[in-house]
Amino acid sequence: MRAVGYKSCKPVTEADALVDFELPAPEAKGLDLLVDVKAVSVNPVDTKVRRNQAPEAGQTRVLGFDAAGIVKAVGEKVSLFKPGDEVFYAGAINRPGTNSEFHLVDERIVGKKPKSLSFEEAAALPLTAITAYEALFDRLKVKDPVAGGANAVVIIGGAGGVGSIAIQLARHLTDLTVIATASRPETKEWVEQFGAHHVLDHSKPLAPQVEALGLGAPSFVFSTTHSDLHRADSIELIAPQGRYCLIDDPEGGFDILPFKRKAISVHWEMMFARPVFETADILEQHKLLNHVSELIDQGKIRTTLTETFGKINAANLIKAHALIESGKAKGKIVLSGF
Secondary structure, three states: OEEEEEOOOOOOOOOOOOEEEEOOOOOOOOOEEEEEEEEEEEOHHHHHHHHHOOOOOOOOEEOOOOEEEEEEEEOOOOOOOOOOOEEEEOOOOOOOOOOEOEEEEEHHHEEEOOOOOOHHHHHOOHHHHHHHHHHHHHHOOOOOOOOOOEEEEEEEOOOOHHHHHHHHHHHHHOOOEEEEEOOOHHHHHHHHHOOOOEEEOOOOOHHHHHHHHOOOOEEEEEEOOOHHHHHHHHHHHOOOOOEEEEOOOOOOOOOOHHHHHHOOEEEEOOOOHHHHHOOOOOHHHHHHHHHHHHHHHOOOOOOOEEEEOOOOOHHHHHHHHHHHHHOOOOOEEEEEOO
16 A cells, blocks of 8 residues: 655655655454545644654654544454444554555544545544644633633634634633634634634733733633743733643743642643553543534534645655644645545
8 A cells, every 4th residue: 555654854855754655554453443544634743753753773654643534444343433434533643644545543533524524624623623622621621610710711823723623612612712822814814713702912922912801810721832932921811720731842841830829730632642541531532523523514613624735645745744844834734645
């Protein structure tokens, strides 16, 4: 089968930062589904792994952590799906990625593809939807009020893939006031389209902008990018005993001691934790993806697909990695077909 991977850590400017190659088709066993991959999307994690995690000598690592496709075969322990089912999922970071014609994935982290979406539109959603859903409801526990805090969430980086879906989930599944950040006219318009009540400019201090809204101190902050740059602002604007969640990897570490004065709880969301450690609640990812699928088909939330870069091959994936690394991407980039 055709696949795309990398042999060593190289800058995206190198022509062989990613390469096309052939692999034997895998076989479904146990709880695995063998999926005929129709579309994939590209996430910041793809670029981080490519830059920082070298494959074993002589090996080519396949990236890709989002896919939509059709179940071709199932392992002997599978009970949730059957061949022919259309699915979408984000895979696991400790297994081969989705940038291949066929892919193995544990059924417990797979959802039914929204019927109303194309494979391309569906492929844009899983990783960001899982991340946003877990961050809001499992880490921040936004349905559990903070005493004295405003019933509001600040989503830093609202125009990114995670921010775009987090805004929608917060609007349709909670009664929170959603305050999102964006810095360019096109990204401000983007987050407004997805339902943000207020849009702040994260190129300027955030705390004064939140105060000017007159809502009081928000109970929750969800930081999706540049958390180190916005840490002091986040601490200043959040309510005492509020809850803070981040998903990025701040350079030089992340000192949480300043959060102590307000007794702010700090949470890290890592959507790969459940599949990597096969946690006791791993099935929650299957459930939440099905919930997202239902919300899509009900017209309550929509895909965050913004660009389709053509076929799944090394040249197109390099272009997608370059755009993500530029920091100018909004929503999700998708590739489809081989």
